[in-house]
Amino acid sequence: MDSITEKIKRQSESTRKDRFGRALSWTALTFIALVVALIFAFVLSRGLNTFIGNKVSVTDFLFGTTWNPSVVNPKTHQPYVGALPMIMGSFLVTFLSAIVATPFAIGTALFMTEIAKKRGAKIMQPIVELLVGIPSVVYGFIGLTVIVPFMRGIVGGSGFGILSGTIVLFVMILPTVTSMTVDTLKSVPRHYRESALAIGATRWQMIYKVILRAATPGILTAVVFGMARAFGEALAVQMVIGNAALMPTGLTTPASTLTSVLTMGIGNTVMGSLQNNVLWTLAMILLLMSLVFNLIIRMIGSKGELK
Incomplete structure (x- = not known):
């Protein structure tokens, strides 16, 4: 009991x-x-105030090419708040850095998981982890003192521009994409490799025809995740892109991104003013794009799970 x-x-x-x-x-x-x-809710309320409170046209804001909120257009009686140059700059540096980083990340991940596992774990893994831990300001300072003068000597001009920003972002997102790609390759079932080798495939045929194809959804997720980080990067890009709110006419001309304009202008405006509201609208675009990137990652992950 x-x-x-x-x-x-x-x-x-x-x-x-x-x-x-x-x-x-x-x-x-x-x-x-x-x-x-x-x-x-807070960012949306501040960002939408540009269109509701200040009566700025959504079309003029998204597709306008002149950015000078303190000046009013005498014809339309609307301020010059065309955000298209910053939107274009953000997308250009993001996509270009992802295009450059993807083959390097895949090659490094294959070396670490399929070609030289022991050396990859001992040599490459600490390097990748070290690159992840470097602060953004260090990347920006290195870009300012090394990449910008190098670009100035190679292509002329000031050296600032989308190409310099792309190189800096490429190095910044490379360890992130590499780490996620390594995890994806390791998650490919072992019997995939054994089956491919058993039917006579060489190691390279096994890697190309089986491993990479099975890991494609995870690799795409890694690339999109790297793009999300690149799209939201502020300080490092601000130091090398030139911060000129102009439509990009080339990869070597000064440009700007959403984050660079935000970091430069948010401390020099009065809360509630038009100049402040348009910056919150840029922040709202950044937030919505982050949401889009996360939704894309979830879609890729849900449709590409390994069985």
Whole structure:
């Protein structure tokens, strides 16, 4: 009888602990969701105020090519708030850096997982981890003192521009894409490799025809994740791109991105003014693009799970 009573007490205590743990988990989850919702609501309320409160045309804002919020166009009586140069600059440096980084990341990941596993783990893994931990300002300073003068000597001009920003972002996102690609290649089932070799495929045929094809969804996820980081990078790009709010006419001409204009202007405006509202609208575009990147990652991941 005593043993039964003791067992019931232990079960009751275990149930109370389970309920407490469940309540704590739901509280933390609710808090995180609330914080994210508040961030979205705050940024959207500030960003939409440009179109609601200041009566700026959405078309003029997204497709206008002149950025000077403190000056009013005498013909339309609207400020010059064309954000297309910054949007184009952000997309150009993002896509170009991803295009350059992808083959390097795949090659490094294959070396670490398929070609030289021991040397890859001992040599390449610490290098990749070190690159991940370097602060953005260090990348920007190296770009300012090395890449910009190099570009100036090779192609002429000031050396600032989208090409310099692309090189800096390429180095910054390379370890991220590489690490995720390594994890993806390691997740490919071993019997895929064994089956390919068993039917007479060479190692390179096995890598190209089987491993890379099976890992394609994960590699695409890594690339999109790297693009998301590149799109939101501010300080390093600001130091090498030139920060000229002009439509890009070439890869070597000074340009600007959404983040570079934000970091330069947000501290020099008055809250509630038009100049401040348009910057919040740029922040809203950044937030929405981050959401788009995350949705793309989820779509790729859900459709490309390895069986």
